[in-house]
Amino acid sequence: MHIDIAGLPSEHILFEISPLAELGLALHALSEPGHHPGHHGWATATSAALEPDLADRLHEADFLWRNTFSDVFLPFAGVRGGDGRTGASLAEDLDILDKMDDERFVSAALEFTCASLYGTGAPSPLNSATMRARALDMAAARGPQQLEFTQQLLAAPGSVRTWVRRLFEDCDQAFFSDTWQRVQVQLAADARHKTELLRRKGLDEVFRAVSPALSLNEDASRLNIDKLTVGRTNAADPAVGTGLTLIPTSFGWPHLMVLHAPGWRPVIHYPVHRPELPSPASVELLQLRMEALAHPMRMRLCRNLARSPYTTGELADAHSITAPEVSRHLAVLKKAGLITTRRRGRYVLHSLDLTVVARLGSDFLEGVLR
Template identity: 85%
Template sequence: MSVHIDIAGLPPEHIVFEISPLAELGLALHALSEPGHHPGLHGWATATAAALEPDLADRLHEAEFLWRNTFSDVFMPFAGVRGGDGRTGSTLAEDLDILDKLDDERFVSAALEFTCASQYGAGGPSPLTDAGMRARALDLAAARGPKQTEFTRELLRDPAAVRGWIRRLFEDCDQAFFAATWQRVQVQLAADARHKTDLLRRKGVAAAMSAVSAALTLDEDAGRISVDKLTVGRADASGSAADAGLTLVPTSFGWPHLMVLHAPGWRPVIHYPVHAPELPSPASVELLQLRMEALAHPMRMRLCRNLARSPYSTGELAESHGITPPEVSRHLSVLKKAGLVTTRRRGRYVLHSLDLTVVARLGSDFLEGVLR
């Protein structure tokens, strides 16, 4: 499972690295509402939430479905402005001005991702003009709660009023806490964007994508970037309705999320966490699945119990579990392929051990994989 971005024939200068105050605000709000996704931000989230004025806290609670479970493309309007160049604003006010330029159909579709997520990447008629999509959006919103229902009803009735409400909310967030936060993080983000741009110019697209994340790979023959995620999608960076190209946006608040905007007609965007030395490289979805399947067999679980305690030879394991050496070898082969078992030779014996570091990371690898 991956999201594929077609870049065949796309000039390298149409791949740009940009920083976005509005996109960073979106992830900051997500970290406030879902601190469990971001254990490294607990201190910031606790202090920021405690300092919020009650009125602003209530308004954020009313709108949190825009960023809590589904990160709305409202936070990346630069990718949806028709005829745009994929460039972001240098300030939150400039980013909000770009949001104002987004036409009503795209603004509404982005704001309703929490109800119409199943249509994301496939396109479809706008609920502003199509009665069926309108009814579906309202039905799904009703299943999620009264706040979502009221928001959806008001959005479909008067998009301009909701635009104004959202802009005022984001401006109040800027005044309350985000301006100081952005001042602190933008230096690191700008430095990362400059470094990746320089890498792109000197060493090419493959090197730049590899530096962004181990979850990104480039198939140069196919002209396609693949993003390793537990979802399926496709975008065309050379033929989107917005100006052709790909924008990559670094974030300080994003880890472990690696998000890809691939809505039809929008410029593709990769929103990636800035790498920190203490963060391990993400395990691929394929490797994660391989490891979980390897451990699902009861005999392999029993073998792991031995191998976690001390090194064992194939013969010793066969004798301990009452099975033949070839059966043990087959199970060990599966565990080795998944990277869970290591071997070393001692004289004429080959000893097998469980890689405790890899096994200890399974839980966090799984969580990162489903949140990526």
């Protein structure tokens, strides 16, 4: 993955903190504690203290943060004519979200149903019958709650947007306000440090300080991001708004996320905290599992399966290979005990066993979740 930055003035590279972005990753840590072993204590205590009504509503909308990190948590990048600046509070971030048009909001909210097309600038399900049918079909594969939410969002986006804002406000009152007070000092200090480093040392130094996964090409016209995914965007595109925003996160490790959707301002969401992972597996299990993962396509499949359950057909579509090829790769991974399967109606969904993968070591886990 890479971001074209040729001709981008350094003053258009911003380090900002965002309460809404951090809330999104805090919700992800609640939903997927296996991704965030350093936050198990916080997740357990927070989940136990949730009122049943709030817990139920979070479950209804968890596809916004569980399987994919929806771009609705980075609205400053999607509001047309924006300057790349975030809000000073969660309320201000939510006000920015309110300014996003319905088509862009719905496309971002339903990214989990059309991920392979979302990054290509496909039309919104509000405007395309094909995308609408695909969104509903993929939501049905995830379960009745996801299907009902998708139907409501497509039928009445305004009322659902109001519901989502109230949900985030209730999260703030229930637990996030205290959490944000605790982490924002560290995040603001990191943003200030990186801004000063950019001013004094330049692009190469600051990008290496953000993450070892970031590197510039020889003429500093392109920022390369070492991720098991393919994508590109242009931070100097005047049609979008020239600039690049980088957001530090306390809850995000090991995820290094890049917003590269067409028409959106590029954003890099990077972690500032790295908890330790459990001990590795036995030598025998390690050998068996590493042999299963030696194939590059199986590593790419693991990247999908680490984030969300997928059907064989969805994986074939995402990687442009045949369903029988996917089945053969999945059989190898299953024999090594790396994936689990479950049936939902006529769908068979496959998932990566994150507990097992964590025991392989932090390098592989960080690679597939980056």
